[in-house]
Amino acid sequence: MPSRTPRILLTALATTAVLTAGPAFAAPAPQPHAAAAAWDTDRAAAAYAANPAGVTASGSENADVAPGAAFDGNGTTRWSSNFADDAWIRVDLGSTIRIDRVVLDWEAAYGKRYVLEASRNGTDWTPFYTETAGTGGTVTAHTYPQEITGRYVRMRGVERATAWGYSLYSFRIYGGEPAPASTTRTNLALNHPAYANFYQHAGTSPAFVTDGGWPADLKADQTRWSSDWNADRWISVDLGATSTIDTVDLYWEAAYAVDYELQVSDDNRTWRTVYRPSASEVAARRANVTSPGEAVGLHDSVRLPQPATGRYVRMLGKERRSFHNPAPATAQFGYSLYEFQVWGTGGSAAAAYPALPADRPGTYRTTFFDDFTTASLDRAKWRVVRTGTEMGSVNGESQAYVDSTDNIRQENGNLVLEAKHCKGCTQAGGGTYDFTSGRIDTNTKFDFTYGRVSARMKLPVGDGFWPAFWLLGSNVDDPTVSWPASGETDIMENIGYGDWTSTALHGPGYSADGNIGARQTYPNGGRADQWHTYAVEWTPTGMRFFVDDRLVQETTRNKLESTRGQWVFDHNQYVILNLALGGAYPAGWNKVTTPYWGLPQSSVDRIAAGGVRAEVDWVRVEQKG
Numbered sequence: 001m002p003s004r005t006p007r008i009l010l011t012a013l014a015t016t017a018v019l020t021a022g023p024a025f026a027a028p029a030p031q032p033h034a035a036a037a038a039w040d041t042d043r044a045a046a047a048y049a050a051n052p053a054g055v056t057a058s059g060s061e062n063a064d065v066a067p068g069a070a071f072d073g074n075g076t077t078r079w080s081s082n083f084a085d086d087a088w089i090r091v092d093l094g095s096t097i098r099i100d101r102v103v104l105d106w107e108a109a110y111g112k113r114y115v116l117e118a119s120r121n122g123t124d125w126t127p128f129y130t131e132t133a134g135t136g137g138t139v140t141a142h143t144y145p146q147e148i149t150g151r152y153v154r155m156r157g158v159e160r161a162t163a164w165g166y167s168l169y170s171f172r173i174y175g176g177e178p179a180p181a182s183t184t185r186t187n188l189a190l191n192h193p194a195y196a197n198f199y200q201h202a203g204t205s206p207a208f209v210t211d212g213g214w215p216a217d218l219k220a221d222q223t224r225w226s227s228d229w230n231a232d233r234w235i236s237v238d239l240g241a242t243s244t245i246d247t248v249d250l251y252w253e254a255a256y257a258v259d260y261e262l263q264v265s266d267d268n269r270t271w272r273t274v275y276r277p278s279a280s281e282v283a284a285r286r287a288n289v290t291s292p293g294e295a296v297g298l299h300d301s302v303r304l305p306q307p308a309t310g311r312y313v314r315m316l317g318k319e320r321r322s323f324h325n326p327a328p329a330t331a332q333f334g335y336s337l338y339e340f341q342v343w344g345t346g347g348s349a350a351a352a353y354p355a356l357p358a359d360r361p362g363t364y365r366t367t368f369f370d371d372f373t374t375a376s377l378d379r380a381k382w383r384v385v386r387t388g389t390e391m392g393s394v395n396g397e398s399q400a401y402v403d404s405t406d407n408i409r410q411e412n413g414n415l416v417l418e419a420k421h422c423k424g425c426t427q428a429g430g431g432t433y434d435f436t437s438g439r440i441d442t443n444t445k446f447d448f449t450y451g452r453v454s455a456r457m458k459l460p461v462g463d464g465f466w467p468a469f470w471l472l473g474s475n476v477d478d479p480t481v482s483w484p485a486s487g488e489t490d491i492m493e494n495i496g497y498g499d500w501t502s503t504a505l506h507g508p509g510y511s512a513d514g515n516i517g518a519r520q521t522y523p524n525g526g527r528a529d530q531w532h533t534y535a536v537e538w539t540p541t542g543m544r545f546f547v548d549d550r551l552v553q554e555t556t557r558n559k560l561e562s563t564r565g566q567w568v569f570d571h572n573q574y575v576i577l578n579l580a581l582g583g584a585y586p587a588g589w590n591k592v593t594t595p596y597w598g599l600p601q602s603s604v605d606r607i608a609a610g611g612v613r614a615e616v617d618w619v620r621v622e623q624k625g
Contacts, residue, residue: 039213040223044153044173045073047093054092058082061165070171078107081157081165089171090154096120098149098191099175100207101142102129107167110136113158114166118150126150129562132554134161141562144205147193147353149178176212180349181241188245188347189237189313189340196235198485200226200334201509201565206235214251214338218297224253227317227334228508232480236314237340240351242266244309245344248275248302253336254295258285259319262302264310271316274308282319291324297338313342356557357540357570360450360624368446368575368621372415377408381446384408385439385578388429397466397583398596400426400433408438415440415616417467417579419460421608434596435607439578447474447572448621453491454535454546455577456617459528461498462606463590464599466580467614468493469534471573484511487568491545492534495586496603498527501534503545503553509565513588516564518545518553531617538569575621579614581607 048055048071057067059082067089069077081087102116112134117125128148129141153173157166179190194206204226215222227233248262259282263271277285285298317335325331370381377384385391387400399419401407409416417438426433459467470493473486488506504517526532535546542556557567587598595601606612 038176039211040174042073042172043093043097043175044071044091044171047091048072050094051092054094055090057089058084058087065167070168073170075105075169078167078169079171080107080109080167083163083165085157085159087166088154088156089166089168090152091171091173092122093151093153093173095177096149096151097175097177099128099143099153099173100211101140101174102153103170103172103174104139104141104155105169105172106134106136106139107169108136109160109162109164109167110134111155111157111159111166112161115156115158116141117154117156118148119152119154120150122152125154128558130556130558132559136161139563140203142202142205142207143562144202144207145195145353145561146356174211178240178349178351179347181347183345185246185343185345187341187343188239188243188345189342192240192347192351193238193353194225194235194340195238196225196227197233198228198230198508199566200228202561202563204336205566209235209337209340210237212339218251218299218338219254219295222338224336224338226253226255226336228485229332229334230480230482231317231320231332233335234314234316235335235337235340236268236312237342238268238351239311239313239342239346240348241346242309242311243342243344243346244307245313245342246304246307247343248300248304248313249339249341249343250300250302250315250337251339251341252297252300253338254292254297254321254323255333255336256285256298256321257315257317257319257335258282258321261316261318263314263316264308265312265314266310268312271314272308272310274304275302285321286319289322289324289330291326292333295321295323297336307344313340315340359539359541362624364452364622364624366620367448367451367623368442369618371413371618372410372616373413374410376405376410377415377440381442382440383443383445385441386428387433388431392429393431395580395583395585396587396597397580398433398599399435399437399579399581400428400431401439401578402426402428402436404436407436408440413617415577416613417577417616418611418613419465419579419581419607421604435581437579437581439576441472441574441576443472443474443574445574446621447574448623449570449572450538450540451621451623452535452537453575453621454533455491455619456531456533457492458531458615458617459494459501460579460612460614461496461527461529462603462612463496463592464582464586464596464603465496465612466494466583466586466598468576468578468580470576471536471538472576473568474572474574484508485568487571487573489536489538489543489569489573490515490517491536492547493585494528495589495598497589498529501528501547503536505543505555505560505569507565507568510560516555516560520547520550520552522547523550538573540570543569575619577614577616577619
C-alpha cells in the first residue's frame, strides 16, 4: 500500500447522505470528447442529420421508402429495399468510432439471414454480427468483445424472410471516438477497450464503462457493467500505452463496491495496488443499507497520493454492498458501474480488443471412448456421483444418486442407469429420499476443451423421467465461479416424452428457463425409447448439436455474445450421464405437483415395478491435434 493515505470523494444523490473521508477533490472537468453530448445517442441519426447524402442503399421499393427514412429518428417511417436477397443499406458516420452496438427495428418484411459490417474506408468490410435465423422485431447486436471500429456501417442482406424486400423502421448505431494519446491531462479511458472476468448479460458488458456517460441520478438502468453475484470480480481498462495516472473516477450504480482496490499493470498480468479505501470509509459504505428500490449510486473520485504509471487500470472488488430485501433480511447482488474514467497523460487510440480464437485445424482423433463391455464400470474413466457427497440435491428432483449396482451397472454391453423406489428408505446429505438412481461423470478422470462428443442411447418414456447426456464446466465447484458462469452444455435431455428431446447452453445471461436451446422431434415416427446417437461439436467459434447426424441446433459464439451474454466455453468441461426423476424441467411441462413435483403416480408405479432405465451403448470424445 502507498505510504500516504489517498483521499476519496463519495457523492451520493437523492436520499443518501454525502460521505467525505478527508478533504474532497472536485471531479476533473469534462474534456471536449465528454462535452460533445455523444453519450448513448444514436450516431447514425446524428450523421444523417448532418449529411443526408451519407446514407445510401442498393435500392428502394419507391421514393416514399428511401434509405434516409431508417435514420430520421421517426419510428413510423421506414426504408424498404428493392426485392433482392442481396440488398443493402449503409451509413457514413462522418468519423471513425468504436461501435458498441447496433439496433435494428424491422417492419414485417424482415431479414431471415443478414450480416452487419463496419468499414474504415467504405470499401473493406469487417463483419461483426451474422444472423442465420432472423425473426424480425427489434434486434440489438452488441459488439463486445470484438474489436469493431469504423466510419461506415451497413446491413447486407443474404436472404429475405418474405417475398418483399428488407424493411427497416430504424437503423441505430451507438459508440464513440477513442481517446487519442495526449500530452495534456485527459480521460484516457474514453471509448477504450474494457474487460471483466464476468458480466451478467450482453446488455451489461464491460464495454459500457468507457462509453462516456452516466445517468444524473446514478440510479437509472442505462449503459453500465454489471457483474454476476460474486464478490471476487474485477473490471479493467486498456489505455493503449504506458500512461501517467493521477485520478480515477468511478460512477457507481446502487450496487457499488463497499471495499475494492485500484490497480495498475504494464502487461495485463502483474498488478500493483495503488489505492484501497480506509477502514473508516469501508465502514461508512457498509452501513449504507437500504432497499433496492430506494438505493442510489456513488461517485468515487480517487486522487492518487502520487502519480502511477501503467497501461492497464482495474477495479478489483473485495466486498459488495448489502440491501434490505426486504427488511430485516439483507441481500447482495453483483457490482454495477456506469463509468470508469482514468485521468492523466499518455495513452493511445490504438488500444484494441484482441482477435477472437479461430477454429482449430486438423482432423479429429478419439481421445476418450467407453463401450461398456467390461464386467463392471471402469472407474479409471468414470466417477460415481453420490447425493450428499459429490453433490447436493438440485432442481427439485426426487431421487438420491447412490453408488449401487441396483442403479449403475453394465449389462449386455451397455451401461444401465436404473431408477428404484422405496419410500423413506434412503438417507443422503441430511435428507430422506423415496427414490434412488444413477449418475456418473468424467470429472478428474477426463476433462477437456473443444471436441466432438457423442453417445448412443436408449431412454425411458414416461412423465417425469429425466435422463440427460451433458457437459459441465470443470470450474463449477470453484466458489469464485460456480454455475452458470462455469458453463453447461446439454447434448441431450428428455423429460419422458417419446417424440422429442432437447439441447441447450447455459451461461451468464442465458441459464435455467432462459437458456439458449432447441427441441428436436424424431422424424418418421422415431421415439426416444429406440437407439439414437446424440452429439455436439464444440469449437472455439460455436456449438453444433446433432441427433443421428442431423443438425438440430447451431449456436455461434458471435451471436451468443452479441445478443445474450458471455461465452464461457473456452475452458475444460467434463461428461455427465444421469437419470433424474421429476423436478423443475419435467414439472414445467407436465404440470404435475403430486405425489412428487413433476412425477405423477403412474410414473411412481412404473419405477416401483422395475425396468425404468436409461441405456448407453457407448460414449466417445474426439479432438483435433
